[in-house]
Structure formats: structure tokens, C-alpha cells
Amino acid sequence: MPRAWIVGLPLVALLLGLFVGNVLGPRWQLQRQYRERERQEKEHLAQLGQCLQLERWSLEREVDGGLLVRAAVRAGREGRVALDAHADQGNDEILVPDVQRGPLLPAMVRAGEEVTLERHLRRVRPGDPDAISLRFSCRPPGPAGIFGVVEYATGVAREGSDGFGNVVRPLPPAR
Numbered sequence: 001m002p003r004a005w006i007v008g009l010p011l012v013a014l015l016l017g018l019f020v021g022n023v024l025g026p027r028w029q030l031q032r033q034y035r036e037r038e039r040q041e042k043e044h045l046a047q048l049g050q051c052l053q054l055e056r057w058s059l060e061r062e063v064d065g066g067l068l069v070r071a072a073v074r075a076g077r078e079g080r081v082a083l084d085a086h087a088d089q090g091n092d093e094i095l096v097p098d099v100q101r102g103p104l105l106p107a108m109v110r111a112g113e114e115v116t117l118e119r120h121l122r123r124v125r126p127g128d129p130d131a132i133s134l135r136f137s138c139r140p141p142g143p144a145g146i147f148g149v150v151e152y153a154t155g156v157a158r159e160g161s162d163g164f165g166n167v168v169r170p171l172p173p174a175r
Contacts (some may be wrong), residue, residue: 009111030049040160047146049167050076051138054152055114056175058068059132065123067095072116079145080106082137083117094129095121106139131155132171 057071069085082104087095097104099122109115117136133153140147149166156170 002106003042010022011041017044026144041165044148044165045167046145047159048138048148048150049169051079051146051148051150052076052081052109052136054134054136054169054172055133058174066098067121069119069121069134070116071136072114073136074109074114075109076139077111079109079141080137080139081109081115081117082106083119083133085119085121086133087093087121088131088133089125089127089129092127094123094125094127096124098122106137108141126166134171 017089051074052075055072055074059114060068060070062068065086067085071083073081084095084097085095086097086105090134101120101122102118107115107117133151135149135151137149138147139145147148149162151162151166151168153168154173156168159167159169162168
């Protein structure tokens with residue numbers, strides 16, 4: 001009659017192997033993939049953040065009740081940059097881009113060059129905005145490279161991601 005440890009030891013080894021192969025192995029692989037995705041996201045945000053730096057911006061009232069947004073940016077690389085802006089009061093949009101007067105057209109920039117972009121905002125609701133957002137679309141000169149949006153917004157405490165692979169930065173005071 002065989003001893004209990006002769007039968008029990010291979011059975012324990014088999015169950016332990018099944019546990020490691022079916023539970024721990026996939027878990028370790030998922031953790032490794034998660035760390036790699038986080039590293040790639042940080043790298044993407046760093047490269048996208050180098051696209052431009054907001055030097056100064058201003059708001060000018062227009063006779064129709066809208067605003068003209070002017071933003072001077074310093075390009076960090078060669079490519080195309082476009083400005084989109086909007087102003088909100090709570091959850092309601094007060095000022096939106098006037099696409100009839102000025103479609104969203106990108107400006108060609110070179111690395112280190114300062115360019116001033118303008119965007120007309122038309123009023124869609126009465127009231128004064130309590131939040132302003134300037135969104136800069138950054139595209140490389142050709143089909144390859146890092147592209148995305150660098151957004152400067154009120155209510156943002158520090159630079160980070162918006163959850164969609166774009167950079168969000170705090171909006172400095174208008175000058």
C-alpha cells in the first residue's frame with residue numbers, strides 16, 4: 001500500500017502548477033502590459049507637450065458681443081498648429097468658435113519660432129464666462145510623428161493628461 005505523501009506530493013505539485021499557470025502567469029503579464037502602456041503614455045505626453053509653449057494670450061471684445069482670442073505660442077518643433085477656444089459658464093457654453101468667420105486653419109511653424117494665432121468667438125448665451133479653454137492642435141509636417149492637442153484651461157492645477165492622450169495645462173493670466 002503506497003504511502004500518502006507519495007500520492008499527495010505530485011497532486012500538490014500539479015495543483016500548484018495549474019494555479020501558477022492559470023492565475024498568476026496571466027496576472028503578471030497584465031501587470032507588465034499595464035506598466036508598458038503607462039510608460040508609453042508618459043512618453044507620448046512628454047513629446048506632445050514639447051510641441052508648443054504658450055507665451056501670452058489676450059481677449060478683446062468685439063462689437064457683436066463676441067470675443068477675439070489672440071495667443072502667441074513658441075513652437076517646439078516643425079509642423080502645423082491651430083487654435084480652438086471656447087468659454088463656459090458652469091456647464092453652459094457662452095462663447096463658441098465662429099466657424100463662418102474663421103475656419104480652423106493650421107499655421108505652419110518652425111522649431112523655436114513664435115507665432116500669433118487668432119480665433120473669433122461668437123456669443124450663444126448671455127452672461128460672463130467663468131472658464132476659458134484654449135486648445136492648440138499640434139500636427140507634424142508630414143503623415144508620421146506625434147500629433148494631438150495641448151489645452152490651456154482655467155481650473156487646471158497642474159500639467160497632466162485629459163484621459164484621451166492630450167496634454168492639459170493651467171491657463172496663465174491674460175496679458
